[in-house]
Structure formats: structure tokens, C-alpha cells
Amino acid sequence: MILIVAEHAGGQLAKSTLEMVTAARAVLESGGGREGPVTILVLGQNVAEVANAAAAVADQVLVADLPGLATYNAEVWAAATAQIAQEGEASVVIIGGSRSGREYAPRVAVKLDAPYLEDAIALKANGQALQAQRYTYLARVTETVEAEAPVIVVTVKPGSFAPAAPAPAAGEQYDVELDLPAPRVEVTGRSVEKSSRVALTEADVIVTGGRGVGSPENFATYVEGLADRLGAGVGATRAVVDAGWRPYAEQVGQTGKTVQPKAYVALGVSGAVQHLSGMGKSKYIVAINKDAEAPIFKVADYGIVGDVNQIVPALIEAARK
Amino acid sequence: MKILTLVRQVPDAEARVKINAQQVDLEGATLVIDGMDEYGVEEALRLREGGANVEEIVALAVGPKRVEDALRTALAMGVDRAIHVETDEKLDPIALSRIVAQVAQAEGVGLVLVGGQEADWDSQALGAATAERLGWPQLTWTNELKVEGDTLTGRHDVDDGNESFRAPLPAVVTTQQGLNEPRYPTLPNIMKAKRKELRKDDLATYGVQPRVRVVNSEIQTRARLNRMIDGKDPQAAAQQLLDLLRNEAKVIA
Numbered sequence: 001m002i003l004i005v006a007e008h009a010g011g012q013l014a015k016s017t018l019e020m021v022t023a024a025r026a027v028l029e030s031g032g033g034r035e036g037p038v039t040i041l042v043l044g045q046n047v048a049e050v051a052n053a054a055a056a057v058a059d060q061v062l063v064a065d066l067p068g069l070a071t072y073n074a075e076v077w078a079a080a081t082a083q084i085a086q087e088g089e090a091s092v093v094i095i096g097g098s099r100s101g102r103e104y105a106p107r108v109a110v111k112l113d114a115p116y117l118e119d120a121i122a123l124k125a126n127g128q129a130l131q132a133q134r135y136t137y138l139a140r141v142t143e144t145v146e147a148e149a150p151v152i153v154v155t156v157k158p159g160s161f162a163p164a165a166p167a168p169a170a171g172e173q174y175d176v177e178l179d180l181p182a183p184r185v186e187v188t189g190r191s192v193e194k195s196s197r198v199a200l201t202e203a204d205v206i207v208t209g210g211r212g213v214g215s216p217e218n219f220a221t222y223v224e225g226l227a228d229r230l231g232a233g234v235g236a237t238r239a240v241v242d243a244g245w246r247p248y249a250e251q252v253g254q255t256g257k258t259v260q261p262k263a264y265v266a267l268g269v270s271g272a273v274q275h276l277s278g279m280g281k282s283k284y285i286v287a288i289n290k291d292a293e294a295p296i297f298k299v300a301d302y303g304i305v306g307d308v309n310q311i312v313p314a315l316i317e318a319a320r321k
Numbered sequence: 322m323k324i325l326t327l328v329r330q331v332p333d334a335e336a337r338v339k340i341n342a343q344q345v346d347l348e349g350a351t352l353v354i355d356g357m358d359e360y361g362v363e364e365a366l367r368l369r370e371g372g373a374n375v376e377e378i379v380a381l382a383v384g385p386k387r388v389e390d391a392l393r394t395a396l397a398m399g400v401d402r403a404i405h406v407e408t409d410e411k412l413d414p415i416a417l418s419r420i421v422a423q424v425a426q427a428e429g430v431g432l433v434l435v436g437g438q439e440a441d442w443d444s445q446a447l448g449a450a451t452a453e454r455l456g457w458p459q460l461t462w463t464n465e466l467k468v469e470g471d472t473l474t475g476r477h478d479v480d481d482g483n484e485s486f487r488a489p490l491p492a493v494v495t496t497q498q499g500l501n502e503p504r505y506p507t508l509p510n511i512m513k514a515k516r517k518e519l520r521k522d523d524l525a526t527y528g529v530q531p532r533v534r535v536v537n538s539e540i541q542t543r544a545r546l547n548r549m550i551d552g553k554d555p556q557a558a559a560q561q562l563l564d565l566l567r568n569e570a571k572v573i574a
Contacts, residue, residue, distance in 0.1 A: 009480075072480075074458075103461045106418070110415065111453065119443065131536065134443070135443055142541045143537070144537050146534050147532055186487045187484050189485035190483075190484050191482045191484075192481050249482060254438070255357075262570075272334075273335055281543070297547070300546075300547065302565055306558060315563065318560050
């Protein structure tokens with residue numbers, strides 16, 4: 001079987017899970033002897049709705065609805081996933097390329113003595129081997145890697161595969177028993193960076209501000225103002241986060257989030273490599289910057305050399321019409 | 322407690338990446354300690370300076386001869402000695418974790434510090450894989466760390482924000498921006514570093530084989546339109562940009 005570990009939050013199946021189903025089907029369709037069924041494992045507590053949503057797209061769903069799975073823990077998730085992969089003789093284990101997914105997937109690979117293909121943007125069989133594409137060198141290089149083994153662990157980069165449509169018939173659901181280890185990392189406090197805006201990794205449009213915006217007040221007026229007008233997510237550069245203008249959760253780049261929206265609007269952003277590595281795969285890039293020499297213009301589809309303080313109010317006004 | 326800190330060598334972020342025979346070619350590139358690993362070296366030093374019971378700090382590097390330079394930098398920053406597993410073999414993170422875990426065990430370390438995401442592999446796997454091989458807990462994307470006795474406390478980033486944590490040692494911690502500001506080696510310390518131990522190990526000792534093969538690498542730069550709009554008249558520029566986004570790119574309503 002091909003085992004997918006569901007990503008879900010707040011009782012909702014995440015879009016990334018549907019993308020992983022597409023990745024699994026791509027493996028099956030390319031041959032190589034790895035066979036279905038496409039199986040989604042749901043780990044959590046009170047996850048009936050998540051399991052139902054998973055059943056709509058998968059051949060079967062394994063549900064572990066247990067108090068010990070109420071909150072994510074890397075060691076517990078790794079143990080649960082490896083146990084099910086072993087019992088079900090999975091030939092591919094697909095895990096989401098979120099921060100947590102990429103945190104426990106390597107542990108699963110070690111437990112299964114499996115090769116690990118991390119953060120794949122494409123996946124297919126190449127004879128007996130499984131072949132993946134991924135970005136390396138701060139997303140400047142696209143690498144094709146492959147591994148051959150009875151079981152291979154893969155994480156899939158969010159936004160790289162189209163979400164799977166519901167299957168004609170819902171998959172069967174089965175409850176599973178698990179031997180869970182006691183978690184050793186104790187969470188003593190939690191700060192969720194909530195935003196009323198659309199999440200960066202899900203947004204179709206992102207408006208990002210850099211130091212060129214001028215001040216935290218300007219950031220609120222221009223970056224947030226334009227984002228609200230366009231129904232967009234708000235991003236920030238590392239310089240802006242380091243300066244304390246904006247929370248780390250908004251940082252786009254090598255040390256922040258990687259995003260791939262349809263439109264990325266960079267306001268007062270110079271375009272350092274560490275930033276480009278997080279947003280360079282956006283479909284359209286718009287840059288507005290006073291400095292005509294800013295590297296961001298080299299990767300921009302549409303560029304305006306001008307003052308954010310003048311162009312953005314005009315843009316907000318024009319978008320109103 | 323002994324601390325093991327992993328040091329990798331990567332191209333400078335601003336360096337141009339070259340491809341030769343479908344593989345990344347680092348010939349002539351400026352190579353530096355991976356910034357994420359540098360936070361780990363700095364944090365080990367700060368834990369000791371901050372009064373934690375740190376008896377020794379050991380830096381480990383696995384790679385070709387040139388990786389010595391990165392280890393010398395770590396020694397000049399203040400680590401006590403270095404181990405270089407010299408090899409031209411390209412090891413994936415899961416394979417490399419076997420070496421890190423074996424060294425950690427042989428040295429009897431209580432804390433392993435590794436960068437959160439390597440700037441060449443764009444991988445986050447090494448810390449977690451090492452922790453699993455050792456049977457230890459891991460804390461990833463850590464931006465605050467304290468050691469008191471056998472307990473580790475701190476804060477780290479998670480999917481939707483951040484968490485404060487408490488965990489028992491031994492453990493693996495992956496480091497990142499925000500944890501500290503790495504120091505520059507001073508000239509006296511660079512001189513002193515030359516006399517510190519830098520042990521050479523042979524890859525064969527560790528019995529490690531790569532598990533992933535690189536088939537090819539290419540630089541795929543997406544062709545960009547590079548269409549410049551005159552910004553002298555803000556209203557006209559704004560209107561033109563919106564028209565293009567709506568009607569040409571069709572990315573906004």
C-alpha cells in the first residue's frame with residue numbers, strides 16, 4: 001500500500017492531504033511495481049470528520065482516534081506512522097512537507113531503515129526506483145534524486161501537486177490500534193500566531209513588505225492596506241522581522257516560510273537571495289521599489305520604480321474601483 | 322556534559338551556483354560555515370559561558386579536505402577540538418545521521434546541535450534522523466535554549482506559531498536565526514585554534530553508504546516578463562499594474 005499521513009487542523013482535513021493523494025496516484029500511474037491501495041492514516045483525537053473527508057479521496061482510511069494523539073509530538077507521530085507502515089507493508093510513506101511533517105518524517109525513515117526523499121515537488125517511478133524532484137541551494141537548483149528500497153519515505157512540498165478530487169466511492173474506514181511511546185518533550189506554553197488573513201502557504205495573493213516600506217506604521221498602512229484590498233496574505237522580509245516590525249510567522253524566505261502564490265507583490269523589498277529562495281517560485285512577481293538597481297527587479301514580471309508611499313495609496317484607490 | 326556541534330560547509334548565499342555535467346559544481350565558489358550550524362556553535366559556547374555544566378565542546382564535520390576550513394573557524398570561535406571525517410562521498414542526511422550518532426555515542430555527548438535547514442540540501446532531516454538513531458528527543462527550529470542540570474528548556478517554532486518546551490537530556494537541538502548572534506573569531510583565537518586538536522577519521526570506520534542518488538541538477542530560472550511600468554505618475558502606474566494583473570496575468574479579480 002501507499003500510506004499517506006493526513007495533515008489536519010481544527011477538525012478540517014488540510015489541502016496538503018489532498019495534494020499528497022495526487023502524489024500517491026502519480027506513483028501508481030508511473031509503474032515500478034509499487035501498488036495501492038492509497039491509504040490515509042488519520043492520527044488525532046475526535047477526528048471522525050477528518051476521517052470522513054479523507055475517505056472521500058482515498059481507497060481506504062485508517063483511523064487512530066486516541067487521547068495520546070490529541071496533540072502532535074514528533075516521537076509519537078513517528079512511532080505511530082512506522083508501526084502502521086510496517087503492519088501494512090507500505091512501499092511508500094508520504095508525509096506532508098509542513099514544519100512538523102519534515103520534523104518527524106526522518107524519524108520514520110530511520111525506524112523503517114528506508115531512504116528519505118524530502119520536500120518533493122514531483123514524484124514518479126523510474127524502474128524499481130522512486131524518483132523525486134526537489135529544490136536545493138536555497139531553491140536556486142532543481143535536483144532529481146532517486147532511491148531504491150522496499151519502502152521509501154517521502155515528504156511532499158505544499159502547493160506542488162493539484163488537490164485530488166473526491167473518488168467515485170468513499171474509501172472504507174478502519175480503526176487501528178497503536179503502541180504509542182510516552183512523549184518526552186513537554187510543551188509548557190504555546191503562542192499561536194493567529195491572523196484574520198488568509199494563511200501565507202494557502203494564499204493566492206501575497207503582499208510582502210521590506211525595509212523600504214519605511215516604518216512599522218507604514219507597513220500597517222500600505223502592506224496590510226493593500227493586502228486587505230486584494231484579499232491577500234501578508235508577508236515580511238527577514239530584515240523587517242529582525243527589526244521587530246512584524247512577527248516571525250510572516251517571514252518569507254530561507255529561514256521563514258516558502259510560498260508559491262499566483263501573485264507575489266513585493267513592496268520595498270530589495271530581493272536578497274535568502275528572501276528569493278522563499279518566494280522565487282511564485283507565478284507572477286510584482287516589485288515596487290525606489291531603488292531601480294534592487295535585485296528584486298531581475299525576478300519581477302511587473303516592476304515599478306517608485307515610492308511605496310505614493311504608488312500603494314494609488315493602488316489601493318484604483319483597486320477600489 | 323559534552324556538546325557535539327555539527328559544522329557543514331556551503332556556498333555563500335550570494336554566490337552564483339554553477340552546474341557542470343548535471344551536478345552542482347562548487348569549484349571556485351566562496352564556501353562558508355552554514356549559517357544555521359554557526360548558530361549551533363555559538364549556542365554551545367554561550368551555554369558554557371552562561372554557567373551550564375559544559376565540560377567540552379566538540380565540532381564535527383563530514384566532507385572533503387576543504388571542510389577543514391569550517392572546522393578551523395569553529396575552533397577559532399571557541400570550540401575545544403574538532404573531528405573531521407574526510408570523504409568525497411556525497412552522503413544524504415539519513416546516511417550522514419549515522420555518522421553523527423556514532424560520534425555522539427563514542428564521545429558520550431549529552432547534547433547535539435545541528436542547523437535547522439542546510440543551505441545546500443535545503444533539508445531539515447539531519448537533526449531528527451540523528452535523534453532517532455540515538456533514541457533521543459529532538460527540538461527543532463529552536464530560538465531560545467537553557468540547560469539546567471539534565472533538563473533542557475526553551476522555545477521553538479512550530480507549524481502555527483511557537484511553543485515553550487521542557488525536555489530531558491540527552492537530546493538533539495536544531496538551531497536557527499533568532500537563537501543568537503554568532504561571534505567573529507578574533508585574531509588571537511584564530512592563532513590559538515591552530516594548536517587545537519583536529520582529528521581525522523576515515524569514512525570506512527563508520528560503515529555508511531548513501532541511500533539517495535542525485536540523478537541530475539539543473540538551474541531552472543523561470544523566464545520573467547521583466548515589464549517595467551513608469552512610476553512617475555503614481556495613479557497611472559497603479560492603474561496600469563492593476564490592468565495587467567487582472568487582464569494579462571489574470572491573477573486578481
